Amino acid sequence: MKLENYVDLMLPAIEEELFKTVGWVKNFDSGDLYDLLTYHMGWSGDNDLPAAKGKRIRPLMVALCTDAAGGDWRHALPAAAGVELIHNFSLIHDDIEDNSPLRRGRPTLWKKWNIPLAINAGDAMFTLAHLAVLQLENITSSTIALQALRLLHETCLRLTSGQHLDISYESRDVLEIEAYWPMVQGKTAALLAASTELGSVVAGCDRDTRATYREFGYSLGLAFQALDDLLGIWGDSALTGKSAESDLITRKKSLPVLYGLSVNSQFATRWKQGSIGIMDLREVASLLEEEGAREYTQKIADQYTTQALNLLSAARLEPQAGAAIQELAHQLLRRRS
Amino acid sequence: MKLENYVDLMLPAIEEELFKTVGWVKNFDSGDLYDLLTYHMGWSGDNDLPAAKGKRIRPLMVALCTDAAGGDWRHALPAAAGVELIHNFSLIHDDIEDNSPLRRGRPTLWKKWNIPLAINAGDAMFTLAHLAVLQLENITSSTIALQALRLLHETCLRLTSGQHLDISYESRDVLEIEAYWPMVQGKTAALLAASTELGSVVAGCDRDTRATYREFGYSLGLAFQALDDLLGIWGDSALTGKSAESDLITRKKSLPVLYGLSVNSQFATRWKQGSIGIMDLREVASLLEEEGAREYTQKIADQYTTQALNLLSAARLEPQAGAAIQELAHQLLRRRS
Numbered sequence: 001m002k003l004e005n006y007v008d009l010m011l012p013a014i015e016e017e018l019f020k021t022v023g024w025v026k027n028f029d030s031g032d033l034y035d036l037l038t039y040h041m042g043w044s045g046d047n048d049l050p051a052a053k054g055k056r057i058r059p060l061m062v063a064l065c066t067d068a069a070g071g072d073w074r075h076a077l078p079a080a081a082g083v084e085l086i087h088n089f090s091l092i093h094d095d096i097e098d099n100s101p102l103r104r105g106r107p108t109l110w111k112k113w114n115i116p117l118a119i120n121a122g123d124a125m126f127t128l129a130h131l132a133v134l135q136l137e138n139i140t141s142s143t144i145a146l147q148a149l150r151l152l153h154e155t156c157l158r159l160t161s162g163q164h165l166d167i168s169y170e171s172r173d174v175l176e177i178e179a180y181w182p183m184v185q186g187k188t189a190a191l192l193a194a195s196t197e198l199g200s201v202v203a204g205c206d207r208d209t210r211a212t213y214r215e216f217g218y219s220l221g222l223a224f225q226a227l228d229d230l231l232g233i234w235g236d237s238a239l240t241g242k243s244a245e246s247d248l249i250t251r252k253k254s255l256p257v258l259y260g261l262s263v264n265s266q267f268a269t270r271w272k273q274g275s276i277g278i279m280d281l282r283e284v285a286s287l288l289e290e291e292g293a294r295e296y297t298q299k300i301a302d303q304y305t306t307q308a309l310n311l312l313s314a315a316r317l318e319p320q321a322g323a324a325i326q327e328l329a330h331q332l333l334r335r336r337s
Numbered sequence: 338m339k340l341e342n343y344v345d346l347m348l349p350a351i352e353e354e355l356f357k358t359v360g361w362v363k364n365f366d367s368g369d370l371y372d373l374l375t376y377h378m379g380w381s382g383d384n385d386l387p388a389a390k391g392k393r394i395r396p397l398m399v400a401l402c403t404d405a406a407g408g409d410w411r412h413a414l415p416a417a418a419g420v421e422l423i424h425n426f427s428l429i430h431d432d433i434e435d436n437s438p439l440r441r442g443r444p445t446l447w448k449k450w451n452i453p454l455a456i457n458a459g460d461a462m463f464t465l466a467h468l469a470v471l472q473l474e475n476i477t478s479s480t481i482a483l484q485a486l487r488l489l490h491e492t493c494l495r496l497t498s499g500q501h502l503d504i505s506y507e508s509r510d511v512l513e514i515e516a517y518w519p520m521v522q523g524k525t526a527a528l529l530a531a532s533t534e535l536g537s538v539v540a541g542c543d544r545d546t547r548a549t550y551r552e553f554g555y556s557l558g559l560a561f562q563a564l565d566d567l568l569g570i571w572g573d574s575a576l577t578g579k580s581a582e583s584d585l586i587t588r589k590k591s592l593p594v595l596y597g598l599s600v601n602s603q604f605a606t607r608w609k610q611g612s613i614g615i616m617d618l619r620e621v622a623s624l625l626e627e628e629g630a631r632e633y634t635q636k637i638a639d640q641y642t643t644q645a646l647n648l649l650s651a652a653r654l655e656p657q658a659g660a661a662i663q664e665l666a667h668q669l670l671r672r673r674s
Contacts, residue, residue, distance in 0.1 A: 028491070029498035030519045031505055093460060097453035116434035116504045119456055123430060124497035126463060131490045134483070142479040146471070149486065153468045154365070160461035161366035167453045168368055182367045 001320050003327040014059045017077040021132045036121040040092055040109050052104045058195040059084040065199020065213055068321035076202040078135035079148050083195050085129035090159055092122035147201050155194040162186015169253050177258040189221030216311040220329055223304035227333055229254035230297045233285050248276045248284055256293035263291045338657050340664040351396045354414040358469045373458040377429055377446050389441045395532040396421040402536020402550055405658035413539040415472035416485050420532050422466035427496055429459035484538050492531040499523015506590050514595045526558030553648040557666055560641035564670055566591035567634045570622050585613045585621055593630035600628045
């Protein structure tokens with residue numbers, strides 16, 4: 001079976017599990033909180049496009065990892081739903097924290113309703129994630145349910161710690177390149193690591209195997225983030241300044257920028273002079289590339305990609321699901337490039 | 338043993354459990370997220386007054402109920418900490434949602450730092466609450482830990498549903514009196530009900546006993562809220578308009594106001610004319626009292642108080658802890674009056 005066959009098989013089941021879980025809010029709510037949640041999940045509202053749902057990469061990873069570790073992927077559905085709901089809860093709050101008006105081609109939740117209702121809807125989504133994972137008790141065992149919950153809670157602490165750094169960095173002029181890693185470890189790598197590890201937890205793997213799955217997801221997350229940072233400056237839509245997608249315009253302290261600041265040459269001087277407009281984009285991006293930031297970032301991304309793929313080989317996966325996971329990893333790393 | 342002896346015994350242990358739990362964030366965070374959490378908990382910052390901690394009524398209730406149900410109250414500490422952290426998480430987010438600058442005599446978290454950092458700190462506090470309750474696994478059993486977690490998550494769904502209604506009501510001119518109950522059931526009663534029920538869960542009580550504890554906390558919460566609404570208009574500080582504490586000034590759609598609107602006479606006319614200033618407070622409050630709103634609200638509060646105390650008798654508590662719970666309930670209902 002190829003990745004696309006797995007996707008055809010797993011995605012409808014994941015979507016059904018998510019829909020069922022979000023529906024629980026109707027047991028408690030007499031208002032329209034449910035409408036906010038289904039809007040954010042891409043199930044309702046104007047422009048109800050498939051794109052508004054997101055790609056569900058994390059829950060697919062959970063289910064695939066359970067399968068690859070010799071478990072029944074259907075038993076992983078509560079954990080898969082939990083991870084996707086955590087991801088979506090964090091998007092709802094991040095969009096408020098970053099003042100982002102658009103998400104997946106539509107107005108963000110806070111923009112469509114208001115900030116108070118959106119903060120609260122995020123809290124409800126967070127709660128639903130935990131309730132989803134709790135369902136593992138009935139499908140697997142108490143032990144697995146408690147292991148999964150602990151893993152999820154610790155992941156959420158990592159997420160909030162990473163997000164705290166990200167927000168804090170905005171107001172800092174000078175930032176060492178070392179400051180980058182604790183931030184992206186929390187913001188990006190932690191939830192991918194939780195997805196792959198949860199897959200192995202549901203399959204009942206031992207500590208060592210769980211660690212391999214976790215580290216695979218972790219390396220994959222770091223490779224993904226480094227590439228995302230690279231494309232945020234030298235990707236096609238970044239260079240043309242389309243929809244202000246360049247990290248140079250938003251002044252995001254991404255890996256190439258921190259590298260450029262550490263070189264402390266022409267780019268650093270230009271950066272400190274203040275905002276970079278659409279007309280300056282190509283010139284400043286070239287400057288940064290000449291100073292070695294692009295090569296450096298690509299090298300980091302390649303290192304973590306290799307590390308992730310080595311860990312995948314070491315995990316001795318069921319061959320078919322293993323190949324599908326590898327394909328999904330490649331898809332993740334090649335997106336937008 | 339009297340309530341004050343229980344408080345002297347339990348409160349330091351509760352505080353230690355809370356402090357230990359919040360400290361976990363240091364294992365994950367390299368920034369100053371911990372400082373935001375300890376500030377909100379009343380352990381650090383300027384004006385580090387005892388008042389800044391809050392009264393810890395809910396965790397005391399958890400521990401007392403475990404004792405009253407024949408369990409070891411020390412086993413209830415993780416659940417007690419969990420409930421208090423949920424309470425504090427919801428305060429952090431409510432203060433942003435309600436645009437409140439002050440909490441327990443100090444600037445609120447969002448006011449002292451900023452909204453993005455405060456939303457995220459609330460999310461971290463929410464996560465710590467779950468991690469606290471998860472500790473029950475090591476102290477009691479997997480079954481009790483999972484029961485407690487399910488109860489906590491369902492309570493959080495009730496909280497967010499109640500908060501959603503509260504925010505939604507702000508923009509509605511007309512509101513039926515029936516709309517009041519689903520809001521306060523979620524906002525106030527749910528967490529007190531969870532506190533009393535959690536106490537019985539830790540003690541290993543059966544379903545029926547758990548239900549009695551839950552309903553006691555629930556009735557107590559509704560009585561508390563009705564009294565709070567009454568004092569929000571006719572309490573001393575409300576009538577003098579000190580620190581704009583009157584619900585008439587803030588235009589809170591509390592029980593007396595909804596009653597007055599349902600009578601649809603002079604008060605309703607005045608309310609619809611727009612904002613009520615400090616100079617009008619006594620007159621409008623008198624108008625509302627003449628139309629029967631104060632008597633109605635007092636009657637509701639009395640009904641729920643009686644119901645709570647009857648449930649307390651029905652629960653066949655250990656006599657000493659039972660008397661202390663009764664005293665705590667009376668303290669709660671007599672505060673500010």
